[in-house]
Amino acid sequence: MKPPRKSAAATAAGPLTHFDDAGQAHMVDVGAKAETIRVARVQGHIRMAPATFALIKGGSAKKGDVLGIARIAAIQAAKRTSELIPLCHPLALTRVAAEFTLDARRHRVTIEVTAETVGRTGVEMEALTAAAVGLLTIYDMCKAVDRGMVIEEIRLLEKLGGKSGHWKSDRVANELK
Numbered sequence: 001m002k003p004p005r006k007s008a009a010a011t012a013a014g015p016l017t018h019f020d021d022a023g024q025a026h027m028v029d030v031g032a033k034a035e036t037i038r039v040a041r042v043q044g045h046i047r048m049a050p051a052t053f054a055l056i057k058g059g060s061a062k063k064g065d066v067l068g069i070a071r072i073a074a075i076q077a078a079k080r081t082s083e084l085i086p087l088c089h090p091l092a093l094t095r096v097a098a099e100f101t102l103d104a105r106r107h108r109v110t111i112e113v114t115a116e117t118v119g120r121t122g123v124e125m126e127a128l129t130a131a132a133v134g135l136l137t138i139y140d141m142c143k144a145v146d147r148g149m150v151i152e153e154i155r156l157l158e159k160l161g162g163k164s165g166h167w168k169s170d171r172v173a174n175e176l177k
Contacts, residue, residue, distance in 0.1 A: 045151070
């Protein structure tokens, strides 16, 4: 069997790896890559009405511990990412952590997810999926009182491992200065 050809499609950052020369989608071959420790940190937010924020902060939402359930949903989503994103490799995750920060001034909950593995491909998609599902779970648990919640700014903060090494978003790098 002939291996897929590398993509000729170009972006500012380089070729798109999920397409061959004929433009057909394929799963990237990572067999020749070295196994390294891979870490990704992702953040996202959900804004809501002040009363909804108070329910979450006070732990008095009708459906129970909103943030506790959202944490479990985020971890579960990270483990199932390859079932949701068609060309994602299934990974043996070594750690997934989901932490929440409450911002009373903005009536906003922030999730930060850290995903880790030892493998041949990164864990960015697992961390991004976890953050999205964690925030969607908050929405689902509180939608009866606030359908106007806004999920925003789900983004990669930092990744470590592999050929590209250590990367931090410009915003994070500037915040550390």
